Amino acid sequence: MATKTNRIGLEPIVYKGGKTTLCAGCGHNAISERIIDAFYEMGVDPRRVIKLSGIGCSSKSPAYFLGGSHGFNAVHGRMPSVGTGAMLANQKLIAIGISGDGDTGAIGIGQFVHLMRRNLPIIYIIEDNGCYGLTKGQFSPTADLGSKLKTGVVNDLPPIDTCALAVELGATFVARSFSGDKKQLLSILKAALAHRGTSMLDVISPCVTFNDHEGSTKSYQYVKDHDEPLGEISFVPFFEDISVEYDPGTTKEVSMHDGSRLLLKKLENDYDPTDRMRAMQVLHETARRGEYATGVIYIEPDKDDFLTSLNLVDEPLAQLPLDRTRPSRAVLDEVMERLR
Numbered sequence: 143m144a145t146k147t148n149r150i151g152l153e154p155i156v157y158k159g160g161k162t163t164l165c166a167g168c169g170h171n172a173i174s175e176r177i178i179d180a181f182y183e184m185g186v187d188p189r190r191v192i193k194l195s196g197i198g199c200s201s202k203s204p205a206y207f208l209g210g211s212h213g214f215n216a217v218h219g220r221m222p223s224v225g226t227g228a229m230l231a232n233q234k235l236i237a238i239g240i241s242g243d244g245d246t247g248a249i250g251i252g253q254f255v256h257l258m259r260r261n262l263p264i265i266y267i268i269e270d271n272g273c274y275g276l277t278k279g280q281f282s283p284t285a286d287l288g289s290k291l292k293t294g295v296v297n298d299l300p301p302i303d304t305c306a307l308a309v310e311l312g313a314t315f316v317a318r319s320f321s322g323d324k325k326q327l328l329s330i331l332k333a334a335l336a337h338r339g340t341s342m343l344d345v346i347s348p349c350v351t352f353n354d355h356e357g358s359t360k361s362y363q364y365v366k367d368h369d370e371p372l373g374e375i376s377f378v379p380f381f382e383d384i385s386v387e388y389d390p391g392t393t394k395e396v397s398m399h400d401g402s403r404l405l406l407k408k409l410e411n412d413y414d415p416t417d418r419m420r421a422m423q424v425l426h427e428t429a430r431r432g433e434y435a436t437g438v439i440y441i442e443p444d445k446d447d448f449l450t451s452l453n454l455v456d457e458p459l460a461q462l463p464l465d466r467t468r469p470s471r472a473v474l475d476e477v478m479e480r481l482r
């Protein structure tokens with residue numbers, strides 16, 4: 143029997159990673175599975191991919207997908223600068239960064255802020271469980287005001303909404319999803335792969351060991367009960383020439399950089415994900431009601447990404463021969479002369 147392969151002739155097994163060491167039922171494992179599906183179905187060559195992360199249970203998870211890709215497990219909260227360096231050295235890479243709500247929202251917030259405003263081509267996923275899972279479940283900066291720890295301690299600080307922050311700072315693809323929503327998360331990941339620029343995905347990913355009890359606003363039950371999808375997402379990749387019939391009054395079509403199409407069927411309120419003010423409004427309104435707006439919250443497909451704005455040569459900088467990176471003696475003499 144012929145083995146199943148994708149459009150570049152690779153088998154599903156090539157997209158898998160090591161066996162997970164995370165707790166059974168951890169939301170992070172479900173996200174790894176969707177990443178495997180998305181990269182396989184989009185036909186991305188794993189040898190072109192670099193996986194990046196910081197520190198945390200979430201940051202361990204790149205070990206569990208795309209086993210043959212490049213990888214760099216950075217210091218806590220410092221993945222954005224390592225990713226920026228990697229993409230500058232080789233702009234042909236496809237970067238996927240996995241962070242946690244602690245890794246991003248606490249120690250890494252400074253790095254996150256600058257990544258969002260630079261529009262570096264990277265898929266940046268926050269596996270958001272509202273706690274520091276790896277260090278036994280303390281509140282993180284995305285924990286909601288009034289949310290309760292297992293021990294009964296109540297959070298008395300307001301949360302950082304990473305999606306609102308990303309939109310405000312200029313990220314060009316901002317989405318929120320839930321590790322338990324396979325279909326929505328897969329479509330968002332595929333669209334993120336088609337996007338040229340920073341794709342920031344906040345994926346609520348319950349920590350079954352430390353933050354899945356009553357009183358938590360990041361438990362499976364709470365998220366299921368308070369999920370407000372902004373619309374139904376259909377993604378049509380560039381290699382599938384499918385004509386889809388829809389009513390433009392109820393569906394918004396967004397053309398992606400690589401020719402793929404994102405179709406967003408509006409469920410209510412005529413939501414337009416290309417309207418930045420509306421995106422901020424919906425985030426604030428849902429947060430006030432204790433709900434999670436999920437789906438593609440904001441998209442700006444045509445903005446120049448960081449590498450384009452740097453006007454780099456086509457070849458990866460890391461592969462340029464010395465005579466193209468080092469100024470000649472004559473050029474250096476001329477510079478010295480000018481400085482006299």
Ligand SMILES: Cc1ncc(C[n+]2csc(CCOP(=O)(O)OP(=O)(O)O)c2C)c(N)n1
Pocket residue numbers: 197198199200201218241242243244245246249269271273274275276277282
């Ligand atoms: C510089 C530094 N400070 C603190 C720590 C301790 N530490 C390890 S993981 C972590 C937080 C992890 O939380 P999060 O990023 O939300 O990941 P999760 O485990 O919840 O997936 C902290 C504070 C560390 N490893 N390094």
Ligand code: SF4
Pocket residue numbers: 163164165167168169170199200271275276348349350351352
């Ligand atoms: S402690 Fe929580 S976040 Fe870490 S692996 Fe277990 S369930 Fe997942």
Ligand SMILES: [Mg+2]
Pocket residue numbers: 198242243244269270271272273274275282
């Ligand atoms: Mg966490």
